[in-house]
Amino acid sequence: MHARYAILSHTWLQKKPEVVYEDAKNPQKWHSIQSGRRSAYRKLEGFCKIARDKHGVSFAWMDTICINKDSTSELEESIRSMYRWYKNSYVCIVYLSHTTSLADMHLDRWFTRGWTLQELLAPSKLKFYNKTWKDLTALLNEKASPPSPNIKSDQMDILQIIHKATGIEPKQLLSFEPGVDQGIxxxxxxxxxxxxxxxxxxxxxxxxxxxxxxxxxxxxxxxxxxxxxxxxxxxxxxxxxxxxxxxxxxxx
Incomplete structure (x- = not known):
C-alpha cells in the first residue's frame, strides 16, 4: 500500500529565487531562507499547511524542492515520470499566484505555462487556491466526475473558467486519458x-x-x-x- 501524498502545481516565481533541493539538505539555511526568500518560503509553507490541514495527508511533493536538478539522471527520470506522479497523487493542489477570485482566475499565468497542462489533466482530484491560499470554491475536488448534485453549479462555474482559459471542454477534462487514441x-x-x-x-x-x-x-x-x-x-x-x-x- 502506497502512502497518500499531495502534489503542488504552481508557476515558478519571476525574478525571485525558489526554495530548492540544496536548501532542503542544509537545515542551517532555513532561518535565512525565511527572511531572504520570503515569497518562496511562504509558498512552500502554505502548500504544506493546506496539504495537512485541508486534505489530511502527511506527505507533500513540490518540484522545486524535491528534484535535484544538478543530477542529469534524476532530472530525466523526474521529467519522464511527472505525469504518473501527478496522476497517482491523492490530491493536486493548484496555487494560482495571480488570482484573487473566480472573476480573474482565467487570467492567471498558470494557464499559460507548458508544464501545467499535464498537471491539469493528470490528477483525478484537483483543488484550486488563490494567491493568499483561500479556497476558490466550496468543492473538495474541482474535477469530481460526475459532479455532486448539491454543488454542481460551483463545479460548472470553475469548469467553464478552465474552458475559457485553456480551450479544454469540461467533458474533455473530466474524461481525459493519456495517449493518442482520443486524437492528437x-x-x-x-x-x-x-x-x-x-x-x-x-x-x-x-x-x-x-x-x-x-x-x-x-x-x-x-x-x-x-x-x-x-x-x-x-x-x-x-x-x-x-x-x-x-x-x-x-x-x-
Missing amino acids: ASRMIWAAKRSTTRGEDRAYSLMGVFNVSFSIAYGEGTDRAFFRLLEAILSSFNNPLDILNWAGTPCS
Missing part, C-alpha cells in the same frame, strides 16, 4: 497556447499527455525536441494525418 489535434492546440522557459520543454512536457517517452537532451533545441516528440507519437498512432490537423505557433 485537440491536444496540440491546447499545448500551442502555452510557453516554457526552456524551448525543449515544449516537447518534453507533452510526453505524459501523449503517453510516449524519449530521452531528455537539453541543448538539442526546440525544433529537434519537438521533432522527436512527433516521431514518438507517430510510432504509436495509426492515423499520421491527424497530427497535421492543428494550427500552432512555430517552434522558432
Whole structure:
C-alpha cells in the first residue's frame, strides 16, 4: 500500500529565487531562507499547511524542492515520470499566484505555462487556491466526475473558467486519458497556447499527455525536441494525418 501524498502545481516565481533541493539538505539555511526568500518560503509553507490541514495527508511533493536538478539522471527520470506522479497523487493542489477570485482566475499565468497542462489533466482530484491560499470554491475536488448534485453549479462555474482559459471542454477534462487514441489535434492546440522557459520543454512536457517517452537532451533545441516528440507519437498512432490537423505557433 502506497502512502497518500499531495502534489503542488504552481508557476515558478519571476525574478525571485525558489526554495530548492540544496536548501532542503542544509537545515542551517532555513532561518535565512525565511527572511531572504520570503515569497518562496511562504509558498512552500502554505502548500504544506493546506496539504495537512485541508486534505489530511502527511506527505507533500513540490518540484522545486524535491528534484535535484544538478543530477542529469534524476532530472530525466523526474521529467519522464511527472505525469504518473501527478496522476497517482491523492490530491493536486493548484496555487494560482495571480488570482484573487473566480472573476480573474482565467487570467492567471498558470494557464499559460507548458508544464501545467499535464498537471491539469493528470490528477483525478484537483483543488484550486488563490494567491493568499483561500479556497476558490466550496468543492473538495474541482474535477469530481460526475459532479455532486448539491454543488454542481460551483463545479460548472470553475469548469467553464478552465474552458475559457485553456480551450479544454469540461467533458474533455473530466474524461481525459493519456495517449493518442482520443486524437492528437485537440491536444496540440491546447499545448500551442502555452510557453516554457526552456524551448525543449515544449516537447518534453507533452510526453505524459501523449503517453510516449524519449530521452531528455537539453541543448538539442526546440525544433529537434519537438521533432522527436512527433516521431514518438507517430510510432504509436495509426492515423499520421491527424497530427497535421492543428494550427500552432512555430517552434522558432
